[in-house]
Amino acid sequence: MLDWGGRRISAIGAVLVNALMRAGFAARFLLAILLNSGTAFRRFGLTIREIYFTGVLSLIIILVSGLFVGMVLGLQGYDTLQRFGASEALGVLVSLSLVRELGPVVGGLLFASRAGSAITAEIGLMKATEQLSAMEMMAVNPIARVVGPRFWAGVISMPLLAAMFSAMGVLGGYVVGVLLIGVDSGSFWSQMQASVDFANDIMNGVIKSIVFGIAVSLIAVFEGYDADPTAEGVSGATTRTVVTSSLAILGLDFILTAFMFRGL
Amino acid sequence: MGCFKIVVLAQRLPTLFSFRTVSSDPLVEIDNVTFAYDQRTILNGINLSIPKGKVVAIMGGSGCGKTTLLRLIGGQVRPSKGAVRVAGQVVNELKQDELYALRRKMGMLFQFGALFTDMSVFDNVAFQMREHTDLPESMIRDLVLMKLHAVGLRGAAHLLPSELSGGMARRVALARAIALDPMLMMYDEPFAGLDPISLGVIGQLIRRLNDALGATSIVVTHDVMESLAIVDYVYFVSAGSIVAEGTPEQIRASEMPFVHQFVKGEPDGPVPFHYPAPDYRDALVGGRNA
Secondary structure (H helix, E strand, O other), X not given: OHHHHXXXXXXXXXXXXXXXXXXXXHHHHHHHHHHOOHHHHHOHHHHHHHHHHHOHHHHHHHHHHHHHHHHHHHHHHHHHHHHHOOHHHHHHHHHHHHHHHXXXXXXXXXXXXXXXXXXXXXXXXXXXXXXXXXXXXXXXXXXXXXXXXXXXXXXXXXXXXXXXXXXXXXXXXXXXXXXXXXXXXXXXXXXXXXXXXXXXXXXXXXXXXXXXXXXXXXXHHHHHHHOXXXXXXXXXXXXXXXXXXXXXXXXXXXXXXXXXXXXX | OHHHHHHHHHHHHHHHOOOOOOOOOEEEEEEEEEEEEOOEEEEEEEEEEEEOOOEEEEEOOOOOOHHHHHHHHOOOOOOOEEEEEEOOEEHHHOOHHHHHHHHOOEEEEOOOOOOOOOOOHHHHHHHHHHHHOOOOHHHHHHHHHHHHHHOOOHHHOOOOHHHOOHHHHHHHHHHHHOOOXXXXXXXXXXXXXXXXXXXXXXXXXXXXXXXXXXOEEEEEEOOHHHHHOOOOEEEEEEOOEEEEEEOHHHHHHXXXXXXXXXXXXXXXXXXXXXXXXXXXXXXXXXXXXX
């Protein structure tokens, strides 16, 4: 019994130590990226190319998801608000939900599964096929040439995608609330304009999406760079990117929300 | 003026292939090097020397530490003990910028080419030129076409790596490796998985490019016949140590059991056919009783 318990404690300890070690490696990796970020900005074309792959190619899923989330918010919000005779506040509900929470969070989750997994798989496969080693042997630092542009492309793309998600969501809420259900268009827009604060609502949403962009991009490039150079290794790393990024987004969202909106 | 030089060099390429630069000065020296992954010793007190201008083969069975030797010379891993010297510099003591400066004078052909899959053949060969030089694009174009012409693939410049056969990919990787005219070329299993024609082509290219560029080449391989035909000297590695060395003629005539088994491709000998296991009869009978 004692033996069994000891083994369990030992196994849990090993998992925790391993997680801590990986967090330490990831922190050092982030430092290395920051120190080698010159290339990503000096040769901005490299970063632009990655923005296309991570940002532009994620647009479809972001815009369609944003539209549907906004439409669902319109339906659910109207159903609740009309019980209290406050259906005119539908615009406020939709927009605040989107810019404060759903835009950055759902946008971040979609970004992690669409772009984060692609970044991890690409870097992992480059490692497995010795392309990163070849680059090193050609005296080209792969962290500067491969990782840096992808990391910064993710950081730049994420807030833009979250903003577009929110914009499409508001449009979806408008379509359902105003065009289909018949909420007054003037009330929808004017209450939204009066209630959504640029500094407290929009900027906090932007800050969240930047933080999520940093987290997802770091996890994606780290998992790819650290992947075992085998088919199983790359597949495992890709899965870890999606799982870890999703958990990181949700955890960070709670922490950021607690700091940002505690006084409201 | 620059273009004129390129044209003259291009015209000279066929004749350049006919002379050899041979010197007895060592370009690479491996001095009592030990290397271990965790607790597992891969190389144990290895000493070897690669003279300038020569093509030297490092042979041995799979997993004997041949590729690790190349990685040590390229500074991708550091030895647990001993020193690796290239052109007089101790590789394992260099800082990153010094190491990168040294690597600009090295070329490496990876086992499966390691071409950048998102770039065309042309861009793969141009990669180092664009990264390390300020040459105008017109001159890079001329240089890339010269390199591709040297490996017979000028016509494949526009193709993607996914459109190449294994032998073609290896030749493109070779053109990329010689892009900046390195003083040291390293080949990691250049013959692995090639058909007989590609195998012969790659073998001849290794020899001819080495002589034309006045470079020094290290070929890590277990392809005996093809490499003995093109190299000047051979080292045999087994269980992390150098067990034999000599010229191709000496190796062919060697009566040493390991070399004999390797050169003749015999299934059993000093390198046993069977992985260590308990007695066969005991295993069968014991298994049945259990």
